Amino acid sequence: MAHSSKSPLRTEVTAEEISAQLTEIIGDTIRQAGGWIGFDHFESLALYQPGLGYYANALQKFGTGPASGSDFVTAPELSPLFGRTLAVQVQEALQATQTQEVYEFGAGTGALAHQLLSTLGHSVEVYNIIDLSGSLRVRQQQTLAAFGDRVRWLDAWPEALQGVVIGNEVLDAMPVKLLARVQEVWHERGVALQDGQLHWADRPTDVRPPCDIEGTHDYLTEIQPQAEAFVASLAERLLASERGGAVFLLDYGFPEAEYFHPQRHMGTVMCHQAHQSDMNPLISVGLKDITVHVNFTGIALAGQNHGLHVQGYTSQARFLLNLGLADFMAEASLAERSQAQRLMAEHEMGELFKVVGFSTHDSWQARGFAQGDRSHRL
Numbered sequence: 001m002a003h004s005s006k007s008p009l010r011t012e013v014t015a016e017e018i019s020a021q022l023t024e025i026i027g028d029t030i031r032q033a034g035g036w037i038g039f040d041h042f043e044s045l046a047l048y049q050p051g052l053g054y055y056a057n058a059l060q061k062f063g064t065g066p067a068s069g070s071d072f073v074t075a076p077e078l079s080p081l082f083g084r085t086l087a088v089q090v091q092e093a094l095q096a097t098q099t100q101e102v103y104e105f106g107a108g109t110g111a112l113a114h115q116l117l118s119t120l121g122h123s124v125e126v127y128n129i130i131d132l133s134g135s136l137r138v139r140q141q142q143t144l145a146a147f148g149d150r151v152r153w154l155d156a157w158p159e160a161l162q163g164v165v166i167g168n169e170v171l172d173a174m175p176v177k178l179l180a181r182v183q184e185v186w187h188e189r190g191v192a193l194q195d196g197q198l199h200w201a202d203r204p205t206d207v208r209p210p211c212d213i214e215g216t217h218d219y220l221t222e223i224q225p226q227a228e229a230f231v232a233s234l235a236e237r238l239l240a241s242e243r244g245g246a247v248f249l250l251d252y253g254f255p256e257a258e259y260f261h262p263q264r265h266m267g268t269v270m271c272h273q274a275h276q277s278d279m280n281p282l283i284s285v286g287l288k289d290i291t292v293h294v295n296f297t298g299i300a301l302a303g304q305n306h307g308l309h310v311q312g313y314t315s316q317a318r319f320l321l322n323l324g325l326a327d328f329m330a331e332a333s334l335a336e337r338s339q340a341q342r343l344m345a346e347h348e349m350g351e352l353f354k355v356v357g358f359s360t361h362d363s364w365q366a367r368g369f370a371q372g373d374r375s376h377r378l
Contacts, residue, residue: 015059015287022052022286023198030193036201040226042191043175046285048132054286055173058135073275074169075250075316075349076111079340081328083115086166086248088323089368090116091123093164093246096364100125101163106170107131110143116166117147127151128163157233162241165234167249171299172291174230176222178267179209184216191282198282210298213260220267221260222292228302235306235358244360247308248368250316252352253294255377260295268293296356297378303358311357312369313378316343317350319368 026045030037047054075082094100100123107113107129117127127150131137137153144151178189180202187202209221231247238245253259259268271278273288281290300310314322320343329337344350357366369375 018052018057018059019284019286022046022049025049025052026191026198026285027193027196030191030198036190036192036203038188038190039178040175042198043281043290046281046290047173047175049286050134052286054289055133056135057286059287074108074111075343075353076115076168077109078342078349079336080111080115081325081332081336081340082320082343083112084119084328085320085323085325086112087116087119089248089319089366090164090166091120092364092367093248093359094120094123097164097243097245097359097361099163099243099245101128102126103128103130103161103163103165105130105165105167106173107140108136108168110140112166112168113140113151114143114147117144117150124150126163128154130154130157157237159237160241161234161237161245162243163245165238165245165247167247167251169251171224171227171230171249171251171294172253173289174224174227176224176226176269176292177207178269179205179207179221179223181213181217181219183218189220198285200282209260210295211256211260214262217262217265219262219265221264222267222269222295224292224295224298227294228298231299231302231358232306235303235308238360239307246311246360246366247303247358248355248366249299249357250319250353250355251294252349253296253354255313255374256295256297257377259293259297294354296354300356300375300378303356308358308360309362310375310378311359311366312373313354313356313375314369314372315351315374316353316355317346318372319355320344322368322370322372 048056050056102124104113113127117124129140180187180189182202186205186208188205188207189200189202191198192201209223213219234247269279269281269292271281271288271290296313300313304310329340342348357369
């Protein structure tokens, strides 16, 4: 057999090349914008630029530990009992709203969808996934192949939604605006170029946090107009349908009084790479997740102001216990119980993660908030 002297074509792009190309695009965007872009614009490019952004490139993201090449673990990867327990709430909501569709936003690897579909069976006629990541869609399709055409991937929101909406760790990845009080003057913190490198740059602004923050000390925080607009859009589409539905959003965060506490002066922006955390999103762009904690008061108000009823707000631990996680754990192996315990442990996901629920009708009460509802703290 003859051997070619030419090197084979290399189709894989390295992480370094992804980051370099994305940084160049961000730099061009900054120059075209006159030398500065807001952090929300930067974050949108860093996470979602087609083919290069963190959620749009093909690099490994989800897994149970650094050995898998992943950057972080989410509840469905941690324990299949998460989805099995959440299915109890979804089943109740489907029955209460007399609907048969589920919409999951940001479905990750498809693990949660698999757990829900396996548990709910044909209570779910159609399982809709809306995800901005093309590379993750391929993985989801492989994971969910056994469910056939019951699973649909949507490229755009339908004008009306009818069913139960699920979002696990979706809100924290939506771009935010950074507000910085420096020497008692409020600025919007954005990104500029200096000697070809990305760096922070502040501009005075009339925009303010939703509540006064005590003191005159320098203070950095976030506001979340995109996440609130997302909830408003859900409300409008659910209310536009014949039967409406319900929404359950799970994420890490606080109510407004805690979110804008005077001592939380460094903000909550955090990056995750190889199960390590750092606070500098301007380096290794495209190679690490960028997240913020969620202001659940703003999320609840966005739903309420657009016609939804707030079903409840509580910790993930209390929500899952209300739905019977302890009983499921009692039937599980020791290893499975150990993993599931992390879903509830106060120092793990149990307290930091919260759940907020909405519905189009107030004629029923979601079981997940039956005890320990903290809506009064919002």
